[in-house]
Amino acid sequence: MTCDDARDLLEAYHDGELGAEDCARVEAHLQGCAACARELASLRALSDRVRGLGRQPVPDGLATRITSLVAQSAPVPTNQRPWARMAASHLAAALLGAGAVALVASATLRDPAPMNDLVTAHVRGLALEDFGSVRSGNPHAIKPWFAGKLAFSPRVSDLADDGFPLLSGRVDYVAGKPAAALIYGRRQHRITVFIAPAGSTAAAVNGQLQGYNVESWQADGLRYEAVSDLNRDELTNFAALLRTR
C-alpha cells in the first residue's frame, strides 16, 4: 500500500469505519511508515481535543417542561399512512440526494443492516413524495430524468394496467450507495423499488421487518429491492410482473 492509499483510508480507519481487511492493510502500512503514523496521531489528538469539550449542558427546566408537554399530548394513533405523519414531523425540508451522486469508497465501509436501510429509505421517500419534492407524473419523463444522475440506466416500467401505477422516481442512497428509487401505488399502499448495480449492495434480503415486506431479485446486472407495507402475496405478484417487463 502506498502512502496515498493509506491517507485515503486513514480517516475512515480512525473513525472505525473500515472493514477488517482494509484495517489490516492500513495497520501493516502504519507499522513501516512513520509519516502516516504521525498523521494518524495528529488525527487522534484533534479528536481528543474536540471530545474534551463534552456536550453543552441542557438548561435547567427544559427536561421537566418537555416531559410535562409530552404527558399532555397524545401520540397520533397508527393509521394506514405512517409516512404522512413522518413527513409532517420532520422531513418537510428534506430533499434527499437530488442529483448529488457522490463517489463512495464502498468497499472500505462496514456493512450496515440492509433490511433496516431499505425500510428507512422507503419511509423517508414516502415523506418526500407527500411534499412533492421528487419527480412525479409522466412515467416517460422519469427515465430520462435519471440520466446523468446515476452511473447506470435503470429500467423504468409502468404497471398501471396491472393495478400498480408508477407514481414517482428519485435518486436515493441505500446502505450508502446510490440507487434509483421508483414508487408504485396499490390502493392506499406504496411500493418503493430500489435499483442499483448488482453486487453493490449486500446479499438478497427477502422477508419482513416491522410490518414492511421486502422482495429482492437480480436481472441484467441490476439488483432490485421492493419494499412496501403491502401484503406479501401482492408484493410477490408485483415483483413477478416487474421481472417480466
Added chain:
Amino acid sequence: MGRREEFERKVLPLLPAAYNLARWITRHPQDAEDAVQDALLRAFRAFDGFHGDDPKPWLLMIVRNACRTAFRRGERWRNVIPLDLAFRGPAAASEADNSPPPDSRLDAPRIHAAIERLPDGLRETLILREIEELSYTEIATVTEVPIGTVMSRLSRARARLREALDENAAPTREAER
C-alpha cells in the same frame, strides 16, 4: 408498556444529545431550546411511525430540521432579549450570549470558537461524529446527504480546525522542525 412510557424510556434520555446538536447548529441558547422542545414533541407525535432499534439518529434528524425551522422563524426576534435575561440585567444577557463551553481547560474555549466558525455543514458533521459518536451511515441519515458527502465534510472540518488551531498557537510544532 404504553407508547408514552416507551418514548420516555427510549427517547427522552437522548435530550442531552438533542440539545447539544441544536446548540451547535443554532449557536444560540434560546433557539436551541425552542428547537429541541419542538423536536421532542414532534418526535413524540411521530413515535408510532418509528420502527428502528436505535432512536438516536431518527431523533437527531428531527432536531436538525426543527433547528432550521427555528432559525427561519428566529430572524424576527433574534434581537429581542428574552424576558428572564432582561430581568437579570445586561450582564446576565451578555453572559448568556457568549455562553462558555462546559470544559474550562484553557484549550477548550479556543476549540469551541474554532468549531463555531466552521460552516454549518462541516460543523454539524464534526459534532455528530466526535461528540455524538455516530457512524458515517448514521450521520448520512441525520444530515440527509450521501455517505461520500459525510466523509468529505468530516475531512474538511478536521483540516480547517487543525489550520485554525495551528495558526493561533503552534510554537511547539515549529520548534520540533
